[in-house]
Structures are given as structure tokens and as C-alpha cells.
Amino acid sequence: RLKRYRNLMLTMLLGGLWHGAGWTFVVWGGLHGLYLSLNHAWKHLSSRLFPRPILPRPLAAALGWSITFLAVVVGWVFFRAADFDAARLMLEGMAGLNGVALPNALAARLGGLWSVLSGIGVTTYLGGGSQFIFTWLWVLTLLPIALIMPNTQEIMRHAEPGLLLHSPTEANEIRPLRAATAALAWQPRLRWALLIGFIGALGVLSMTRVSEFLYFQF
Structure with missing residues (x-):
């Protein structure tokens, strides 16, 4: 050990x-x-x-x-x-x-709530609130996707991937919300063929873009 x-x-x-x-x-x-x-x-x-x-x-x-x-x-x-x-x-x-700080443009619109926040040490910095709100909207949108949507091993669960550590029943007990996404598991159906073909076409079309090899200095 x-x-x-x-x-x-x-x-x-x-x-x-x-x-x-x-x-x-x-x-x-x-x-x-x-x-x-x-x-x-x-x-x-x-x-x-x-x-x-x-x-x-x-x-x-x-x-x-x-x-x-x-x-x-x-x-x-x-x-x-x-x-x-x-x-x-x-x-x-x-x-x-x-410390914790909010954009002053956002703090000005909080009214009485700002008095409470400032009383516990929250400060402000010079800036608008749109970027702050946009960032947190992205977080709140992507977090459920990361937590609930199936990963690649779960999508391919019917193909017996080597890294699927739990059966679908056990996985649903651990993460109950993912039971609702079981229909997203891969199946040899036309819709999956169309989706994979579409993603593959996007990949081929994007090959015209110049991108630096990630590990070129390693």
C-alpha cells in the first residue's frame, strides 16, 4: 500500500x-x-x-x-x-x-442593502456592474451544466467504457439529478449520427484557423 x-x-x-x-x-x-x-x-x-x-x-x-x-x-x-x-x-x-468588493455602479443601486453589506466590511471599486453581473450569470448558467449533464463516460455508458466506475443505478443514487439526463446516452440512432457529423464538420471547418500548439515549449 x-x-x-x-x-x-x-x-x-x-x-x-x-x-x-x-x-x-x-x-x-x-x-x-x-x-x-x-x-x-x-x-x-x-x-x-x-x-x-x-x-x-x-x-x-x-x-x-x-x-x-x-x-x-x-x-x-x-x-x-x-x-x-x-x-x-x-x-x-x-x-x-x-476583502470583498462590488462595483460602485452596482452598489449605488442596492439601496438599503448596501448599508448592510458595507456594515460587514464589503467595499466598492471603480467600475460598472455589467461585467460583474455578466460573469456571475455565466457561472450560474454553466454550473448546472457541469453538475447535471453527463460526462463522456456516461454518454457512452451503453458501450461499456473502461472508466465508468458506477452502474447507471449507482450513479443515479449518488447524483439523483443526473437520472433526468439518461436519455442523452449514446445510441446507434440517426440523431446521434447527424449530431456527430455536424460536430465533425465544424471541426474540419475550424482547421483553417491558425492556433499555437499548446505544448510547443514543453
């Missing part, structure tokens, strides 16, 4: 170096190796410490998803940051250590 954790760490550290020759990439890989090791260790220990589930399955899944999401977001800061100082500034901002 210790060898598994060692191999996970080494693999993810090497994966970090493969993505870029910088210490931030090493930390990014190391964090993901640590996350995977903790996940395997928790699965092993929890099955012994708690033979019976202590939380309902949907609640446990939601808690696990939240912890995973937070951990991965922190890890990707180091992938994106140019150096450790930049990563520190990003993490401080994400944690709210620099």
Missing part, C-alpha cells in the same frame, strides 16, 4: 514536470499526487472505521464533491501562476483575505 502512494506521488510529480519546467508545476503535480494518496487512504480506513455509512449516500457524495472541487481549484492555481508570489496572491484573493 505504501508503494502505491509512493508510485502515485512520483507519477504526478513527473506529470507536473512534463507540463512545464518550473517549481509551480512540480507543486501542482505533487498536490494531485497527495490528493490521490489521501483518497485511497481514506477509502481504506473508512471501510474499517465505519462499516456502515454514517451519512446518506447523496449527502456523502455532495460533501466529497465539494472537498474535491476545492482541492483541485487550489492545485490549479499553481499551474496557472507564473511563480509562487503570484500563486500566493491568487489564493489570498480566493480566500477573501483582500
